[in-house]
Amino acid sequence: MVCGTTLLVYQNIKVYLCTFCNLPQDPEYRRMLLRFLAVALFALVMSSHVAAAPDGAALYETHCAACHQVSGGGIGLPLAASKMATVPDDYIKLTIRHGRVGRIMPAFPELSDAQVNAITAYIRSWSGVAGPVYEDTPINGNPERGKSLYGIYCSSCHAEDGSGEGLGTGVTYSRGRNFAVMPPAITNPGFLASASDQMIRQVIMLGRPGTAMQSFLDVGLKQNDIDDLVSYIRSFESRQASVDRAGGDTEEPAALFFDSPYDFDSTIMSLKSALEGRNFRHLPDRHLEKGLTGDDRINRRQMTIRYCNFELLYRMMRVEPRLGVGLPCRITVVEQDDGSVRLIAMNMRLISHLFNNDQLRDLADEMHEIQLEIIDEALL
Ligand code: HEC
Ligand code: HEC
Structure with a gap:
């Protein structure tokens, strides 16, 4: 039996048509061989389907690891497993889509939904716990009051205009000037488009352990103070140019x-x-x-x-x-x-x-x- 003629090329897997000129004449044997070939062909097609599902780890390595490193450290905001366990899947997905305009985090409009989902699932696997799901209900605090609280408690790090350029430089590739982790831009359109009100409330309440961002419940702020802060931060959204235009x-x-x-x-x-x-x-x-x-x-x-x-x-x-x-x-x-x-x-x-x-x-x-x-x- 000589195998050589290419029958079809399916996702880089060549399936060869065997020329049957040398096959034995016995019809029973020929039928068996053909059945075997059909099953083999089916198995090949199926296995290439499985392989075609996006590989989150490989995608992360290609698109994210240069900055966030394989273990989620690196430049910018470290994607520490313990922190990523506290953010919803949607936050990760939307952050990948929007990036952070004007900061170092790029937007990835070219990735497919399946690829974004695979990267998110991979990041999720670091902690092994399901991400929180927050309600969409907007928080209706008092932004005017939030503004004065912001001036007292937040602007030293996140800057007067929320650009993250308070004590840190905000936009450098390097860290370690004033902080191990630079305060991010919390009025950045990419952040606001990705984080729900409930998530922002949670971050202010609990802080980000291990960084300069402390729990403001511990500082003595009350729930309604925190709601006012959330509404103030959200109010920046209407003042920003749309994120979509940048893409x-x-x-x-x-x-x-x-x-x-x-x-x-x-x-x-x-x-x-x-x-x-x-x-x-x-x-x-x-x-x-x-x-x-x-x-x-x-x-x-x-x-x-x-x-x-x-x-x-x-x-x-x-x-x-x-x-x-x-x-x-x-x-x-x-x-x-x-x-x-x-x-x-x-x-x-x-x-x-x-x-x-x-x-x-x-x-x-x-x-x-x-x-x-x-x-x-x-x-x-
Ligand atoms: C060129 C460097 C770079 C690349 C590539 C990059 N990021 Fe980022 N990423 C950053 C920086 C810097 C920040 C912080 C943004 C800021 O300071 O406002 C960030 C922030 C984030 C955040 C928000 C973290 C938090 O604490 O809220 C997530 C999530 C994230 N990146 C995921 C990804 C994923 C997933 C990829 C790959 C698809 C990726 N990043 C690729 C630099 C990068
Ligand atoms: C001493 C500096 C400092 C102060 C003061 C501070 N923050 Fe932060 N904040 C940080 C740092 C650093 C991070 C990034 C931590 C991380 O995710 O690794 C952060 C993260 C955040 C985030 C998450 C942003 C993101 O991209 O994931 C929000 C929201 C936030 N801060 C809001 C506030 C508010 C509101 C206040 C005032 C009540 C405040 N912060 C005060 C340093 C500070």
């Missing part, structure tokens, strides 16, 4: 292309004078392939022009410190095989999406307009 814009192309009417060297000169005309400094030119291949093999007709404008740069960094990783801005000039020249620029409007930070939207739009004007002028 949009995925239809935008990542790069923009422009054809130059000039030759390679003239295009570069023209681009530089357009930059200077708009008060941008340009840094030393750099070949696109620099560092990617041996110096003698670099294509010298592909040049990256890096530029910046400190005023704009600082305004953007104030909103999004992580931008420092990607700046300065750059436009690449490429001579193509037929001698024509193209400019390639990053699409600035994608920045607020990349950084999951809605506040960057206006600045990124402004930067986008300026970039287009510079390119227009250079190619005039």
Whole structure:
């Protein structure tokens, strides 16, 4: 019997059709063999179905462990097993979906519901206890009273505006300046979209043992004080830009292309004078392939022009410190095989999406307009 012809490929498992030319003539034996093959095929298909269910541990490792580490420590808020045992499944799922806009926790809109559920179940398995289920009933405290309590008991750590930038810096990747665990942004739209009123009440009542967040029942606050605080924190929701907007814009192309009417060297000169005309400094030119291949093999007709404008740069960094990783801005000039020249620029409007930070939207739009004007002028 020769096995070789591929019958079908099912989820990377090749099922081979056996050529029966060498089979014995006995019809009983042939029937038995065919039955065996049918059962084997069925088993293969079924087993690949089971394997296709998302693996929470592997997904966690891929998407979360870089920050939260395998045991749930790491940067940001540690996902300690004991703490995760006190939050509802929905809180974990929604946190994965929304992230924390403007903080380091990304949003994961691309994961399927099954994948989010699998990651949540995996985190749940650390403590082995079912998560609490809170009622949806909103808490109707007095936000005005909550505001003054907040000023007394909370703002030193969570900051006046709830941004978490009180005693901690709030947005760094590192810890250990003033706290082992940085106070999070409790008015962050990602947090407010994920935590129910009842959960926020619970956190204030019980605190987060092992961190600077203590139980405010122990401090002497009464149940109605805590309800007032919850209503004050909730009132930030209506003042925030919507979280969903930050996740949009995925239809935008990542790069923009422009054809130059000039030759390679003239295009570069023209681009530089357009930059200077708009008060941008340009840094030393750099070949696109620099560092990617041996110096003698670099294509010298592909040049990256890096530029910046400190005023704009600082305004953007104030909103999004992580931008420092990607700046300065750059436009690449490429001579193509037929001698024509193209400019390639990053699409600035994608920045607020990349950084999951809605506040960057206006600045990124402004930067986008300026970039287009510079390119227009250079190619005039
Ligand atoms: C790039 C780093 C990074 C990655 C990747 C990341 N997180 Fe986070 N996560 C953070 C930070 C930082 C915070 C704290 C946010 C804040 O300070 O407001 C956080 C907060 C959380 C919280 C809230 C914890 C609490 O105490 O309320 C949960 C839950 C969470 N992350 C789950 C996940 C899961 C699940 C994944 C993977 C799907 C993930 N995170 C991926 C950095 C990250
Ligand atoms: C001494 C600093 C400090 C003070 C004061 C403080 N917190 Fe916290 N708070 C923290 C820290 C640190 C965390 C993160 C703990 C963790 O989850 O690991 C936290 C977490 C929280 C959380 C959960 C947020 C999340 O993303 O999971 C809420 C809600 C909260 N605090 C509300 C309050 C309120 C309301 C007050 C005032 C009554 C207050 N905190 C006072 C340090 C503080």
